[in-house]
Amino acid sequence: MCAVLLGGFCAGLGPWDSSSQQGALCTCSPSVPRGQAQGTLKQDLALHQGELALARGLWADERLLPPLPKVNSLIHSSGVGTLRRPAGGRQWQTWRLMRRGGSSTAVGFLAVSSVVTMSAPFFLGKVIDVIYASPTMDSSASLTDLCLGLTCVFLCGAAANAVRVYLMQSSGQRIVNRLRTSLFSSVLRQDVAFFDKTRTGELINRLSSDTALLGRSVTENLSDGLRAGAQASVGIGMMFFVSPALATFVLSVVPPMSILAVAYGRYLRNLSKATQDSLAQATQLAEECIGNIRTVRAFGKEVAEVEKYSHRVDHVMQLARKEAFARAGFFGATGLSGNLIVLSVLYKGGLLMGAAHMTVGELSSFLMYAFWVGLSIGGLSSFYSELMKGLGAGGRLWELLERQPQMPIDEGVTLREKSFQGALQFKNVHFAYPARPEVPIFQDFSLSIPAGSVTALVGPSGSGKSTVVSLLLRLYDPLSGAVLLDGHDIRQLNPAWLRSKIGTVSQEPVLFSCSIAENIAYGADCPSSVTAEQVERAAEAANAAAFIRKFPRAFHTVVGEKGVLLSGGPNPRILLLDEATSALDAENEYLVQEALDRLMEGRTVLVIAHRLSTIKNADVVAVLDRGKVTEHGKHEELLSRPDGLYRRLMSKQSFPSA
Numbered sequence: 050m051c052a053v054l055l056g057g058f059c060a061g062l063g064p065w066d067s068s069s070q071q072g073a074l075c076t077c078s079p080s081v082p083r084g085q086a087q088g089t090l091k092q093d094l095a096l097h098q099g100e101l102a103l104a105r106g107l108w109a110d111e112r113l114l115p116p117l118p119k120v121n122s123l124i125h126s127s128g129v130g131t132l133r134r135p136a137g138g139r140q141w142q143t144w145r146l147m148r149r150g151g152s153s154t155a156v157g158f159l160a161v162s163s164v165v166t167m168s169a170p171f172f173l174g175k176v177i178d179v180i181y182a183s184p185t186m187d188s189s190a191s192l193t194d195l196c197l198g199l200t201c202v203f204l205c206g207a208a209a210n211a212v213r214v215y216l217m218q219s220s221g222q223r224i225v226n227r228l229r230t231s232l233f234s235s236v237l238r239q240d241v242a243f244f245d246k247t248r249t250g251e252l253i254n255r256l257s258s259d260t261a262l263l264g265r266s267v268t269e270n271l272s273d274g275l276r277a278g279a280q281a282s283v284g285i286g287m288m289f290f291v292s293p294a295l296a297t298f299v300l301s302v303v304p305p306m307s308i309l310a311v312a313y314g315r316y317l318r319n320l321s322k323a324t325q326d327s328l329a330q331a332t333q334l335a336e337e338c339i340g341n342i343r344t345v346r347a348f349g350k351e352v353a354e355v356e357k358y359s360h361r362v363d364h365v366m367q368l369a370r371k372e373a374f375a376r377a378g379f380f381g382a383t384g385l386s387g388n389l390i391v392l393s394v395l396y397k398g399g400l401l402m403g404a405a406h407m408t409v410g411e412l413s414s415f416l417m418y419a420f421w422v423g424l425s426i427g428g429l430s431s432f433y434s435e436l437m438k439g440l441g442a443g444g445r446l447w448e449l450l451e452r453q454p455q456m457p458i459d460e461g462v463t464l465r466e467k468s469f470q471g472a473l474q475f476k477n478v479h480f481a482y483p484a485r486p487e488v489p490i491f492q493d494f495s496l497s498i499p500a501g502s503v504t505a506l507v508g509p510s511g512s513g514k515s516t517v518v519s520l521l522l523r524l525y526d527p528l529s530g531a532v533l534l535d536g537h538d539i540r541q542l543n544p545a546w547l548r549s550k551i552g553t554v555s556q557e558p559v560l561f562s563c564s565i566a567e568n569i570a571y572g573a574d575c576p577s578s579v580t581a582e583q584v585e586r587a588a589e590a591a592n593a594a595a596f597i598r599k600f601p602r603a604f605h606t607v608v609g610e611k612g613v614l615l616s617g618g619p620n621p622r623i624l625l626l627d628e629a630t631s632a633l634d635a636e637n638e639y640l641v642q643e644a645l646d647r648l649m650e651g652r653t654v655l656v657i658a659h660r661l662s663t664i665k666n667a668d669v670v671a672v673l674d675r676g677k678v679t680e681h682g683k684h685e686e687l688l689s690r691p692d693g694l695y696r697r698l699m700s701k702q703s704f705p706s707a
Contacts, residue, residue, distance in 0.1 A: 155216035165206025167283040174414030221268030240456040242483035250333020259442040266439020274432030281425035318437035331361035461543035470500035471653035478530035505664035508673035566604040
């Protein structure tokens with residue numbers, strides 16, 4: 050828990066740049082073997098969570114560090130690398146996305162390469178006629194000139210095709226990057242209630258699989274589809290130019306194949322959506338299991354979790370088999386149609402040659418055009434199926450991109466610093482979590498916390514203690530009633546400003562997978578202003594520097610995810626301590642409490658209490674039970690009530706978490 054405080058109250062710092070000269074840290078610890086160092090790291094982080102967490106909080110104290118310059122929040126839109134949500138239907142949005150990817154130049158090169166490709170059969174037919182003509186000196190010269198000219202044309206076509214492929218792949222990657230950035234930005238804008246109802250694995254699948262699928266559909270796949278469409282159109286036109294009668298006879302097979310393609314595409318789009326949804330469920334299960342591996346291991350549930358995951362991926366496999374079956378039937382039908390086209394050309398063309406209505410070169414050109422048309426129809430079939438899959442993925446992406454959060458990120462009123470005191474009040478609050486609206490947490494809940502006071506909140510499990518913190522941080526809004534800060538309803542205040550004035554040590558804080566220094570400096574408004582000296586001073590003030598320097602890389606030591614983290618702004622006036630010392634032994638609790646006492650001076654403090662040592666010095670103790678304040682007063686006063694809930698809780702010497 051110590052590492053928690055090290056991270057969040059250091060709101061005046063920011064992400065640590067270990068590569069900068071200004072942020073360079075000196076390590077004086079002796080070398081330790083890698084395996085031993087890893088073990089020591091985990092053990093020491095577990096023992097010193099409180100000190101680490103507090104280091105971040107102490108940086109918020111202007112007596113330790115002058116305030117750093119602020120920068121604007123980038124979450125709601127820097128405009129760099131993000132997408133505005135286009136208006137209109139989702140299929141039209143997908144087409145606009147392709148245009149924004151910068152694919153127009155690639156389409157130009159695509160046109161050049163397609164024209165060259167489709168002109169080849171016509172000129173090759175002329176070459177064949179020259180070859181079958183009576184050999185003369187003029188015919189030999191014509192053949193040489195014709196072949197040299199065709200070689201130059203083919204080289205230009207190959208170069209145009211290479212440029213087309215490069216531009217389309219580059220455009221695809223740009224689109225995927227912008228999609229992922231915009232989607233991630235949209236996810237971070239959502240209110241907390243959205244995450245209560247949406248699985249993490251589903252969001253990860255949207256960010257990874259769906260964006261890549263849509264990116265391929267609107268670039269590489271679209272390029273191949275346009276190429277196939279252009280070649281099919283030109284090929285059919287040239288077939289009519291060479292022999293209208295033969296072209297009409299051959300193309301009678303196209304209408305039924307078009308009807309089959311449309312039906313197949315619609316079926317595949319629905320099947321692709323179901324497959325992606327099933328894959329998201331499997332990803333969610335794997336993410337939860339890996340993220341909670343200690344719990345899985347403790348209960349010996351490895352085999353059970355593998356069976357659950359196997360069941361999910363088996364369902365994905367069943368859907369994939371359906372897709373494979375449909376694809377096999379469709380491509381089998383298109384392949385058969387292509388072969389029948391060639392056979393019909395040979396049959397009808399032979400009859401026309403026998404009647405002297407076609408030459409050998411014309412029949413050869415027609416055969417090559419028919420061959421290209423057959424290949425192009427197959428390419429269009431593949432393009433259509435992939436496009437339907439991309440549109441299915443795009444529909445899910447646009448749903449998330451278009452979702453507007455119910456709570457603003459950085460809009461609203463800010464209070465003047467000179468008049469800001471930090472008085473808190475809950476006034477007739479009714480609240481239930483959006484994910485469980487049928488279970489009320491607060492019913493007519495009222496509580497006043499004077500500015501500059503220390504209020505301890507105690508109560509049995511489920512009484513709503515941690516919910517008080519969530520409402521103060523405006524992670525949720527009450528159903529009715531109001532939460533007031535200096536007499537102002539916090540729903541009218543800027544949420545970003547509000548949270549910058551509140552420092553929080555949560556009950557289950559988290560460390561990011563980066564260095565200790567980066568976690569200390571996580572909350573900075575201006576990361577470039579952070580120095581190694583400032584980070585070390587924060588750690589020393591929180592009694593954390595000594596154990597950090599024991600690691601081989603000291604402040605550069607990388608910690609694993611799911612450690613501890615404290616949130617808070619550059620100068621918090623309100624501290625929310627949600628059972629901050631509940632997991633510490635007596636020695637480390639003393640170190641944390643000592644640093645907390647320094648941090649509490651001149652601030653409004655709300656402590657969700659777990660131990661007697663953390664509440665006995667509070668100015669006021671509020672006892673919660675069933676969503677209401679049942680007792681209110683000083684520690685000694687409440688303890689003197691023989692039948693009071695506080696006295697019963699004290700007799701147990703423990704207060705379970707809410």
